[in-house]
Amino acid sequence: MKYYRMDALWQVTGKRMHLGENVKEIEIMENDFNSKLENLYKVFKPYYISGNLRERSCECCVTNEEIKLLLSKQLKDLSEDDIGHFMRSAITTFGEISDYKHFLPRILELLSFQNSTIIDDFLTFEKLNYGEWETWNEDEIVVVKEYLESLWYIVINNEKSTYYQIENVLEIIAKYIGMKKALKIWEGSTADKSVEYIVDFVLNGLSMDVGKKNKQYFLKWLHSKKVLSMMENVYFKDIDFDFSKRLSITYTILERDYEE
Structure with a gap:
């Protein structure tokens, strides 16, 4: 999937996304997206990798090298390759729920990056349900929902989005936010x-x-x-x-x- 994080967009393409013709509206959408992303990091900041992650991971399924790679960078610097195994195996064989919450903001942020393949990874997004996210603290539930809604708003207003992108993001929104909400946002698109x-x-x-x-x-x-x-x-x-x-x-x- 090809997405651009709003604050990295100009660095990647050297130009704004094609989000309709109203410059003011584009600016509002970009600011809203970045605000929702910042809120994700803020709310989940209390979760950190404590103790020995090796002890909370399967000896057969997770290598020491993978753990070392995962912990070798700051959270916001982790690439899709760095965090890929963890995204698919979190809670089950790689770490516990608190570890998953620590990395969740970065996992969700990577959805907006160019050439991301996370969006259609079934295991990655089933982790929210596996982790019973709807039983989490209210502020955690809210920021996840708000971020996904903002991502959908950006995608449905992006003149460069593909059929494949719309299909996959809509699947996620329908699953975690609801089809009714997704279509309401779609109706408001100006693109x-x-x-x-x-x-x-x-x-x-x-x-x-x-x-x-x-x-x-x-x-x-x-x-x-x-x-x-x-x-x-x-x-x-x-x-x-x-x-x-x-x-x-x-x-x-x-x-x-x-x-x-």
């Missing part, structure tokens, strides 16, 4: 590409693994007046002929099954 994703979903089919209930909710939303209005707004803009044709076909399909 033309957010409508193009809808066109792709309708014409190419829904391949997301979001569960039967969420899938039914999503399909119902596709046929709503709100979605039709979003498509109308884009159609009357200066868009290329091919997209306008695909958009028109999609609109006709959805309008036919429109639900009040």
Whole structure:
């Protein structure tokens, strides 16, 4: 997956992300994202690696070299390769819940980095449920939810986001935040590409693994007046002929099954 952490974006690309045309709105989104990221680190700061991590890790599954690598850098400097094994094996064979909470802010931050493959790693994201995150302290639950919501907002407003990115981030949001909340954020997108994703979903089919209930909710939303209005707004803009044709076909399909 290709993401850019907001404060690292200019260093990587030398330019702003394509997040619509309103510069002020882009600035607000960037500031919100960075604020949510900072809150993650702040709330989970009390958790640190105490004692001997070797004693809390499986002798057969985790090597001394992997532990040394994991502890060799500051939390914010850990790369996906440095922390990869821990992300997939945390709590079960690599450390305990307090260790997982220590590294969690960095794991979630890596979602926003270019070329990240974490986003579609099933084991990584099942760790939240395995760790019974909904039973954690209220402030911990809140910052995780707020960060994921902000990440989704950035992705759905990014003109450079791909179908693959939208699909995977939406799966995570639906799982941990709820499909209803995810679609509400989608409705607020100002990027033309957010409508193009809808066109792709309708014409190419829904391949997301979001569960039967969420899938039914999503399909119902596709046929709503709100979605039709979003498509109308884009159609009357200066868009290329091919997209306008695909958009028109999609609109006709959805309008036919429109639900009040």
